[in-house]
Amino acid sequence: MLNIAIVGCGWVSDWHVADGVAHLPERFRVLACCDTNPERLDAFAVRYGTERKVSDYDAVLAMPDIDVVVICTPPALHHHMTMAALKAGKHVVCEKPFTASLAQVDEIIAEEARSRGRCMPIFNCRFGNGIARVRHVITCGLAGRHFVSSAETAKRRGPDYYAVAWRGKFATELGGVLLTQAIHTHDLLLWLIGAPAEVSCFKTTRVNPIEVEDCAVATLRMADGSLASITATLGSTRQVTRLRLCFENVTFEREAYDEASAKPGTEPWTILPKTPEIGQAIEARLSEITPQHEWFVRQYELFADALEAGTPFPVTLADARLSIELVTAMFEADETRSVVQLPIQAGHPKYEGWLPQRSA
């Protein structure tokens, strides 16, 4: 049994509990909650019958019987809170966007190597039975070479969304649609087709009067020479997440509208084989996998399995690093009107971050 503390009792904390650990009572117990907002804290403690509630994060880290700290605070706090938890020997589950820079991710990777604790970034959209089928076809080699893919994240956000103080500002949200909404779709894309070698991007703010970007387009050239395109906006009348991946032997498609646009990993994914023979081979391989839990519950289930077995987490620090590397490249490409080469390492102008005050 793992005792967990939820830190930040806002919107997403309910997904971690009600859509996550509450479904695994034999593996997780929410022992503590922490929030600087007393109303939020009290309401969360009542909602989930949480034994302990504190406003001070250090008090959580001082509890010897807390095994896992779950960080659901605004983005700019993730790095500091993750580092402190690892230093205290706790396991960490941390929300997206993981950090404000590649330098911060690398610092966490180094700290995790020294710590008794381990750290799993959240990418809940990976856990769906639709995308599990797609990934199985790709990883078993049946899809063949990747040609070209497109990923579209079209959401609608207005003044009510930006009424929350931390949103819309670089200092607290770290970025806009590329950091907060589309980061999930981009993680799915790279999880399926691999890391890019070159990135170009334009981004702008046109939908809301905010500091951060709310529209973006980008093009990627992958290490194997294949291509991908990205579109992201917060100004779409109808919300949609759309992924289309063309491989040598098969095309994969998923269009998820409205509520479902938050869960692009779930069915229905369409798998279109090039020939009936390839279709039969795909069917045979797909019979090897069975439907699993989805969404947060599946990520937590695999987290507990990995802790028990000492195996890698279902989302690794390398995965979070790649998501932050893509953001870094997109910000650099837009600012310099250039094509940015990956990987990005220490010494790159944006290795320490893309925030305007940092690059000033």
Ligand SMILES: NC(=O)c1ccc[n+]([C@@H]2O[C@H](COP(=O)([O-])OP(=O)(O)OC[C@H]3O[C@@H](n4cnc5c(N)ncnc54)[C@H](O)[C@@H]3O)[C@@H](O)[C@H]2O)c1
């Ligand atoms: N994985 C997903 O699908 C998903 C969905 C929504 C949000 N998120 C991410 O989750 C994070 C939180 O987003 P949210 O929408 O829940 O925000 P929110 O504003 O609803 O909740 C954040 C909470 O953190 C609390 N907080 C702030 N500073 C704190 C501190 N120092 N110590 C303790 N608590 C503190 C706030 O009082 C607030 O209750 C963000 O990084 C966001 O991008 C992820």
